[in-house]
Amino acid sequence: MTIYTASTTAPVNIATLKYWGKRDKKLNLPTNSSISVTLAQDDLRTLTSVATSESFSEDQLWLNGKLESLESERTQNCLQDLRDLRSKLELSDKNAIPMSKWKLHIVSENNFPTAAGLASSAAGFAALVAAIAKLYELPESASEISKIARKGSGSACRSLFGGYVAWEMGTKADGSDSKAVEVASREHWPEMKAAILVVSDAKKDTPSTSGMQLTVATSDLFQERIQNVVPKRFEQMKQAIVSRDFPLFAELTMRDSNSFHATCLDSYPPIFYMNDTSRQIVKLCHQINAFFNETVVAYTFDAGPNAVLYYLQHNETKLMAFIYQVFGQNQGWELKFSAQDLSAFKDY
Ligand code: PMV
Numbered sequence: 001m002t003i004y005t006a007s008t009t010a011p012v013n014i015a016t017l018k019y020w021g022k023r024d025k026k027l028n029l030p031t032n033s034s035i036s037v038t039l040a041q042d043d044l045r046t047l048t049s050v051a052t053s054e055s056f057s058e059d060q061l062w063l064n065g066k067l068e069s070l071e072s073e074r075t076q077n078c079l080q081d082l083r084d085l086r087s088k089l090e091l092s093d094k095n096a097i098p099m100s101k102w103k104l105h106i107v108s109e110n111n112f113p114t115a116a117g118l119a120s121s122a123a124g125f126a127a128l129v130a131a132i133a134k135l136y137e138l139p140e141s142a143s144e145i146s147k148i149a150r151k152g153s154g155s156a157c158r159s160l161f162g163g164y165v166a167w168e169m170g171t172k173a174d175g176s177d178s179k180a181v182e183v184a185s186r187e188h189w190p191e192m193k194a195a196i197l198v199v200s201d202a203k204k205d206t207p208s209t210s211g212m213q214l215t216v217a218t219s220d221l222f223q224e225r226i227q228n229v230v231p232k233r234f235e236q237m238k239q240a241i242v243s244r245d246f247p248l249f250a251e252l253t254m255r256d257s258n259s260f261h262a263t264c265l266d267s268y269p270p271i272f273y274m275n276d277t278s279r280q281i282v283k284l285c286h287q288i289n290a291f292f293n294e295t296v297v298a299y300t301f302d303a304g305p306n307a308v309l310y311y312l313q314h315n316e317t318k319l320m321a322f323i324y325q326v327f328g329q330n331q332g333w334e335l336k337f338s339a340q341d342l343s344a345f346k347d348y
Contacts, residue, residue, distance in 0.1 A: 007050075012122060064109055078129055193311055221266040
């Protein structure tokens with residue numbers, strides 16, 4: 001019995017221009033384009049290995065060592081699309097092994113606690129789809145493959161690329177033009193760093209799909225956001241990345257996080273993802289930037305209370321000293337950032 005295998009990793013991506021709203025729930029087609037930064041491979045990532053053999057009797061998935069169901073419609077859509085592409089390849093190449101008809105065994109592991117309230121579905125679906133595409137030796141580009149990952153979890157399409165990534169919403173009803181593209185590689189802006197402040201590791205109270213549906217159906221502000229705000233911001237943010245303009249990138253990122261959470265608050269009944277600590281972080285970031293009279297840091301919040309901070313490497317020590325001053329009593333902090341003279345900041 002021959003077993004064919006392939007492995008790949010996909011990192012978590014954190015949106016700086018948020019995807020919030022579906023125009024087609026089954027195909028995960030968004031109501032606006034979005035932009036994200038993919039974290040480094042050795043930070044938060046999913047490692048997925050896949051195996052296939054004629055002798056396997058059923059598709060199986062082990063997630064962080066536990067056998068999980070593959071029954072969800074989204075997972076099934078991804079597997080079907082990948083098998084369809086493989087079977088097309090087999091039809092055109094008579095020597096290709098007929099693995100499109102065989103069952104798959106999938107082993108997937110996150111290098112971060114799945115329960116930490118950090119977006120794991122993006123990395124998870126991206127790694128699943130990329131590993132099977134590798135096993136099947138599919139000739140399609142990463143953008144083509146991203147359309148399949150998108151059906152698993154919208155934001156997953158962006159984890160198919162490293163660095164700075166745009167998800168172009170597309171206009172077609174079948175989703176054939178709704179895909180991820182690279183804006184710039186990671187090497188383009190090596191100074192950029194991200195830090196995650198884990199405010200709570202509780203499960204989020206409103207899952208993103210139902211949250212989006214509620215916002216689309218009930219928020220007036222949402223229409224303003226997708227029609228007049230995001231299209232312009234999408235172009236500006238790409239430009240800020242291309243020209244490595246941190247102050248502009250930071251302002252657009254913070255404004256977009258605020259705009260997204262405002263539409264959540266404007267949903268009826270309202271959705272609250274941020275909590276008091278999240279708001280304290282927002283205030284602290286603005287105070288740090290005002291204190292230095294320089295844009296040192298940008299914050300962004302997804303569908304939960306945890307903050308992601310973006311900053312440039314050369315500002316790390318001074319930024320972390322301030323964060324430590326306020327949150328240093330919490331678990332996970334090392335004293336290495338406490339050397340800064342914080343006397344001028346003691347009023348916080
Ligand atoms: O891809 P989903 O369904 O997990 O939704 C992601 C939504 C946000 O994380 C809030 C925004 C984004 O663009 O990633």
